[in-house]
Amino acid sequence: MEKMTLLQTFASAFSGKTWAIVLPEIYNTLYMVLFTTILTAFFGMLLGILLVSTDADGIYPCPRFSAILGGIVNGLRSLPSIIIIILTLPLSRMLIGVSYGPKACIIALAVTCIPMFGRLVESSILEVPKGKIEAARSMGAQNRHIIMKVMIPEALPSLIRNFTIAVVAVISTTALAGMLGAGGLGDVAVRFGYNRFKTDILIAAVLVMIVMVQIVQRAGDGLSKLVLKKRHLI
Amino acid sequence: MATTSDEKAKAGHFIRIAGLKKTFRSQGKSFEVLKGVNLEIGKGDIYGVVGFSGAGKSTLIRCINRLEEPDSGEITIGDTEITRLSKSELDMYRQKIGIIFQQFNLLDSRTVAQNVSFPLEIAGSKTSHSEVRVREILELVDLSDKADFYPGQLSGGQKQRVGIARALANNPDILLSDEATSALDPQTTLSVLDLLKDINEKLKLTIILITHELNVIRYICKNMAVLEDGKIVENGPVKSVFNSPKSDTAKLFMKIDAGFANFGWEGGGGI
DSSP: OOOOOHHHHHHHHTSHHHHHHHHHHHHHHHHHHHHHHHHHHHHHHHHHHHHHHHSTTSSSOOHHHHHHHHHHHHHHHHSOHHHHHHHHHHHHHHHHSOSSHHHHHHHHHHHHHHHHHHHHHHHHHHTSOHHHHHHHHHTTOOHHHIIIIIIHHHHHHHHHHHHHHHHHHHHHHGGGGGGGTOOOHHHHIIIIIIISOOHHHHHHHHHHHHHHHHHHHHHHHHHHHHHHHHTTOO | OHHHHHHHHHHSOSEEEEEEEEEEEETTEEEEEEEEEEEEEOTTOEEEEEOOTTSSHHHHHHHHTTSSOOSEEEEEETTEEGGGOOHHHHHHHHTTEEEEETTOOOOTTSOHHHHHHHHHHHTTOOHHHHHHHHHHHHHHTTOGGGTTOOGGGSOHHHHHHHHHHHHHTTOOSEEEEESTTTTSOHHHHHHHHHHHHHHHHHHOOEEEEEESOHHHHHHHOSEEEEEETTEEEEEEEHHHHHHSOOSHHHHHHHHHHHHHHTOTTTOGGGO
């Protein structure tokens, strides 16, 4: 392979040849990000609400359960994603029959991201002043009312911000998808850019990821601000 | 007129609190906040409980709707012994006891009208019925024009009016006021107290309020109690407590009150 100057490398990063490799991987990444995000949003919310509610000071105190759940979450969060991917191989095989490819990757990514988003949801809900929950309770509200009508709506702007953080984390964690032969931008960056010294492809893949993260972050910030503005809190 | 209602109140006390005790425990230390409180409050009364910080006022009022679970003792409202209710019975009963707070505790995610309809929603009222009720109650607290505003757009006094409207939505028999005017300026305090007086007369609502402001008691209460270190040390009609305070706390309250009134221009901080 002939040596390219820096300028040539940059020019090549925007060439049709490079994008022929990168473009299909955008689709792969989006596919994995989308489904991982859906799983993370659902189970992360559930986990966060469980963590807050079952805490000793929560609306449904269940300290032993809370301690076990918290322990599992901490355990999962302390493991590097790469280890989690290896650990979830049998889980994927059990759930979808195979332990490789985009679907298996989605399961591994979700297992990485759910505990993280769960903790973020927990901290968002804990920001809701105790007095508001108490006021609802004093009106005869049951736990489901408190969760659906007080905790989630009151924490919404903060939940949106934390959800944005989670989506960005999902995008960056998909770089590990290559481990499972699932492709995606991260995989391309590693396979071509690092292993084969194709810096132009590395640049193109990284640029696309940067743009994706920017869009997600902007959208999240905007939405959160919109809610705050509507409520006249800013 | 006044005497007959007073007699009625004496004949059958609406709210009876007997031997109420509550101890808080944290990290191996225990702190006895209520040391056997006895109180009797007549229907339609505006009853004030005054005391210094840490006397147990807030705990006492929060025991009445069991936001705080008493350790022992009885609270009876009408024929219902609150302290014996199961959790689901309590949820039902709580709808009949409104409460307002110092920090208002409105939901920022809801408009004024939606805040007021919150207790109706959780009680399972029909939407059409609650719309009528919300309009009616906002009229009562003079906030009809603010129905679609968010709490973030309101002043403290307006927020407390929303709090009162929300507390009244389910037609409660009792309104508890947990330092409801302590975060408000004097002028706003006055207008909120006028509103409480007004709904006490219009709705025959029994109001129990706790405060550390003697002026609040003087302005709207009919009867009062003085809470000192977890015990009621003095109670009776406001006039008689004010005229001849017997307990140390009551005397100190009166002294501080009179002291400020007589401070005059020479006071100047004792330089």
